[in-house]
Amino acid sequence: MTSDLEHEIEQTREHLGETVDALAAKLDVKSRAKETVAATDKRPFAAAAVVVAGVIAARLLWPSTR
Secondary structure, rough: OOOHHHHHHHHHHHHHHHHHHHHHHOOOOOHHHHHHHHHHHHHHHEEEEEEHHHHHHHHOOOOOOO
């Protein structure tokens, strides 16, 4: 009985640790930005397409001042 409970506690601790690590990684904006820049550097055409799509979307969604 005690062994089962200890095993369950250990599994819960491991799961909690993984969850905390995942949340910390999501909150590390600087590292995520660096990863995005590094990935973009490897795909310049994809990066350009994203920028163009963003500009087009902004133009279509932004209200005209005319």
